[in-house]
Amino acid sequence: MPEGGTETAGNNADVAVADLTRDTATVELARLADILTEANAAYHRDDAPALTDADYDALKRRNAAIEARFPDLGREDSPSEQVGAAPAEGFGKIRHALPMLSLGNAFDAAEVADFDTRIRRYLDLEPDAPLAYVAEPKIDGLSLSLRYEHGALVHAATRGDGTVGEDVTANARTIADIPQTLTDAPDILEVRGEVYMSHADFAALNEARPGGRVFANPRNAAAGSLRQLDPAVTAARPLRFFAYAWGQVSEPLADTQLGAIDRLAALGFPTNPETARCDGPDALLARYADIAARRAELGYDIDGVVYKVDDLALQARLGFRSTTPRWAIAHKFPAETAWTRLLGIDIQVGRTGALSPVARLEPVTVGGVVVSNATLHNEDYIAGRGADGQPIRGSDLRIGDRVEIYRAGDVIPKVRDVDLTVRPAGTQPFVFPDTCPECGSPAPREPGESVRRCAGGLICPAQRVARLKHLVARGALDIDGLGDKEVERFHDLGWLREPADVFTLEARHGSGLQTVANLEGWGETSAANLFRAVAAARRQALPRVLFGLGIRHLGAAAARDLARHYLSWPEFAAAVDAAAPAARAHRAAEEAVLAERAAAQAEDRRARLAEVRTAQWACVPEAARAAWDELTGIDGIGSTLALAVCDALQAPQERAAIDALLAELDPAPPEATADASPVAGKTVVFTGTLEKMTRAEAKARAEALGAKVSGSVSARTDLVVAGPGAGSKAAKATELGIQTLDEDGWLALIAGA
Numbered sequence: 001m002p003e004g005g006t007e008t009a010g011n012n013a014d015v016a017v018a019d020l021t022r023d024t025a026t027v028e029l030a031r032l033a034d035i036l037t038e039a040n041a042a043y044h045r046d047d048a049p050a051l052t053d054a055d056y057d058a059l060k061r062r063n064a065a066i067e068a069r070f071p072d073l074g075r076e077d078s079p080s081e082q083v084g085a086a087p088a089e090g091f092g093k094i095r096h097a098l099p100m101l102s103l104g105n106a107f108d109a110a111e112v113a114d115f116d117t118r119i120r121r122y123l124d125l126e127p128d129a130p131l132a133y134v135a136e137p138k139i140d141g142l143s144l145s146l147r148y149e150h151g152a153l154v155h156a157a158t159r160g161d162g163t164v165g166e167d168v169t170a171n172a173r174t175i176a177d178i179p180q181t182l183t184d185a186p187d188i189l190e191v192r193g194e195v196y197m198s199h200a201d202f203a204a205l206n207e208a209r210p211g212g213r214v215f216a217n218p219r220n221a222a223a224g225s226l227r228q229l230d231p232a233v234t235a236a237r238p239l240r241f242f243a244y245a246w247g248q249v250s251e252p253l254a255d256t257q258l259g260a261i262d263r264l265a266a267l268g269f270p271t272n273p274e275t276a277r278c279d280g281p282d283a284l285l286a287r288y289a290d291i292a293a294r295r296a297e298l299g300y301d302i303d304g305v306v307y308k309v310d311d312l313a314l315q316a317r318l319g320f321r322s323t324t325p326r327w328a329i330a331h332k333f334p335a336e337t338a339w340t341r342l343l344g345i346d347i348q349v350g351r352t353g354a355l356s357p358v359a360r361l362e363p364v365t366v367g368g369v370v371v372s373n374a375t376l377h378n379e380d381y382i383a384g385r386g387a388d389g390q391p392i393r394g395s396d397l398r399i400g401d402r403v404e405i406y407r408a409g410d411v412i413p414k415v416r417d418v419d420l421t422v423r424p425a426g427t428q429p430f431v432f433p434d435t436c437p438e439c440g441s442p443a444p445r446e447p448g449e450s451v452r453r454c455a456g457g458l459i460c461p462a463q464r465v466a467r468l469k470h471l472v473a474r475g476a477l478d479i480d481g482l483g484d485k486e487v488e489r490f491h492d493l494g495w496l497r498e499p500a501d502v503f504t505l506e507a508r509h510g511s512g513l514q515t516v517a518n519l520e521g522w523g524e525t526s527a528a529n530l531f532r533a534v535a536a537a538r539r540q541a542l543p544r545v546l547f548g549l550g551i552r553h554l555g556a557a558a559a560r561d562l563a564r565h566y567l568s569w570p571e572f573a574a575a576v577d578a579a580a581p582a583a584r585a586h587r588a589a590e591e592a593v594l595a596e597r598a599a600a601q602a603e604d605r606r607a608r609l610a611e612v613r614t615a616q617w618a619c620v621p622e623a624a625r626a627a628w629d630e631l632t633g634i635d636g637i638g639s640t641l642a643l644a645v646c647d648a649l650q651a652p653q654e655r656a657a658i659d660a661l662l663a664e665l666d667p668a669p670p671e672a673t674a675d676a677s678p679v680a681g682k683t684v685v686f687t688g689t690l691e692k693m694t695r696a697e698a699k700a701r702a703e704a705l706g707a708k709v710s711g712s713v714s715a716r717t718d719l720v721v722a723g724p725g726a727g728s729k730a731a732k733a734t735e736l737g738i739q740t741l742d743e744d745g746w747l748a749l750i751a752g753a
């Protein structure tokens with residue numbers, strides 16, 4: 001969950017069963033289902049019980065009592081349905097041969113136009129050049145990848161985290177829409193698509209459910225039915241499948257998206273009959289309007305329309321960002337809204353110290369989901385001021401107000417509007433705290449920022465715990481058995497305070513293993529498993545370490561970019577240390593410019609920043625400037641991120657914590673470079689005009705081949721690709737004796753790679 005995120009389940013833990021209303025009972029059942037499902041997983045799957053038996057039983061009894069009082073509120077995933085043996089083990093894992101990605105979103109015509117413009121710019125097409133797309137409904141189910149080898153279905157996997165999914169092969173085999181064997185198919189063929197349930201089947205299924213335990217919506221029903229440990233249960237559920245994409249294929253399916261879909265249909269896969277070619281963005285919008293108008297008659301849930309570039313050669317040129325293709329986008333239907341009452345405002349402190357206000361709401365159903373929390377963004381938002389300082393909503397938000405909640409797809413619900421005509425008498429403006437509610441440290445607003453941040457750093461328990469959770473989570477050190485609950489518990493016991501403690505825990509306690517094993521809810525096996533996972537986590541690739549540090553603005557993609565450039569922690573740390581004086585000068589210049597309120601326009605500010613910085617720059621050693629330029633020259637690394645990285649490594653206490661962590665890790669194995677291409681590991685600079693590809697395409701291609709693309713020429717540059725009009729960069733390359741190629745030379749070099 002992103003920082004300051006909110007869950008949708010509210011907390012009625014202290015309300016007696018007899019005092020629950022229908023609404024609060026719904027929320028409480030959801031909360032209990034969450035807790036008990038997690039407890040089951042912790043006990044059975046992870047061998048690491050999260051609750052004592054007594055607590056577990058008490059929660060189960062409470063769940064049963066609420067279900068007895070409100071028989072029609074029983075949930076599909078009701079913990080009381082899981083009596084008897086809970087699953088002894090979950091699903092096996094399957095690593096996808098090619099990642100299963102998600103889609104970027106567009107919410108209006110302007111964003112669709114931007115999508116088209118971005119693609120044309122990337123491909124260097126004229127605004128009016130023909131460019132065909134395919135539009136198809138975005139099915140609201142769950143995605144599934146089916147792998148066929150020599151015509152036989154060998155496995156089926158859910159999306160999971162996109163890299164590793166759950167093995168649901170036995171269940172997928174029970175779905176009539178999914179062929180078990182194919183004739184005339186490529187030797188290797190991964191077909192991807194959506195498992196869903198039709199409206200009619202969904203209604204009939206709910207009708208027939210015992211005890212009124214209905215599914216909330218077809219999507220939940222489909223997901224719950226596919227993710228059954230007993231395939232016989234899946235077989236009894238009316239699941240359907242639409243194919244709309246593919247993963248690994250041993251030979252191309254066609255030249256176009258539409259052709260590939262036709263080929264999948266010919267192989268026996270159901271494909272969506274609403275799939276249509278559209279020539280340009282206007283045709284896409286017309287198609288969207290048409291499908292939106294017939295949405296209710298389709299017979300199954302859709303939550304938007306997906307647009308894809310039709311020509312597969314262009315798709316290949318466009319490629320992918322870290323998690324989404326450049327050649328496709330989901331045009332989502334408008335968000336759902338509902339009105340309810342604002343009961344309170346809580347302040348959560350996140351990993352980077354940000355104070356995030358969270359609205360506590362009277363539970364309300366928004367688009368099929370019960371919402372009792374919503375984000376309020378920041379202090380200004382509550383006060384009724386937008387990011388630009390201009391008034392929004394015409395009013396501040398006050399506890400007791402009637403507010404409009406808005407939810408788009410999976411995004412965190414937001415408070416969007418307030419009804420002043422029903423504001424109760426005597427309400428007061430909300431006073432946003434200027435100290436941290438967790439540790440009492442000052443929580444100032446940095447100049448130009450809308451967010452207050454706790455200045456306590458690692459002193460603040462909330463920041464400490466959030467950082468520890470982030471460090472051991474998926475994408476970072478990924479330590480099995482050390483989830484959020486365990487981190488909180490070990491932190492509260494005083495066992496985990498700073499990152500390195502994760503690795504010293506075992507030794508610090510004489511026998512840490514025994515100490516953990518003796519904890520209530522733990523045992524020898526689970527403690528041994530935990531420490532095995534901790535030991536394994538000492539060996540980490542650099543991007544995971546960088547990401548795991550939880551530095552502000554440093555996401556997984558930027559961590560990869562930095563790791564690709566610097567290759568090892570010592571190199572990275574030395575470079576950041578070297579750049580520090582320049583970072584300080586840059587910050588001073590930024591602050592000076594911000595203070596000069598006169599330069600209001602962003603354009604002016606940038607020019608003024610350059611001016612002021614030049615003055616500050618004079619006192620910065622040449623080596624520091626070079627290190628800063630190199631850092632900010634890395635594609636994807638802007639000055640904001642560079643400053644945050646420098647800050648994190650220069651603050652003495654933070655640095656000591658980072659160094660202590662690094663001392664516990666084994667030296668990172670060198671980054672796997674793309675199949676030893678001729679440019680793998682090299683730093684390349686593109687300059688001048690490129691004629692056969694756009695700059696963006698050239699960069700993306702070079703990076704895909706394992707090269708680092710930099711914006712400036714330095715002694716570390718390996719190769720300069722200079723097109724016509726190349727100026728000072730090409731000259732500098734010659735001066736430094738760096739290999740320089742023209743565009744054709746570059747293309748020849750990477751041909752076949």
Ligand code: IVH
Pocket residue numbers: 101102103136137138139140141142143159194244245306325328330
């Ligand atoms: S294409 C690389 N097409 O939407 C792009 N996705 O938000 C692969 N989805 O995970 C996805 N209908 O589960 C595609 N016609 C459609 C879709 C569709 C539904 C789902 C899919 C995906 C999610 C992304």
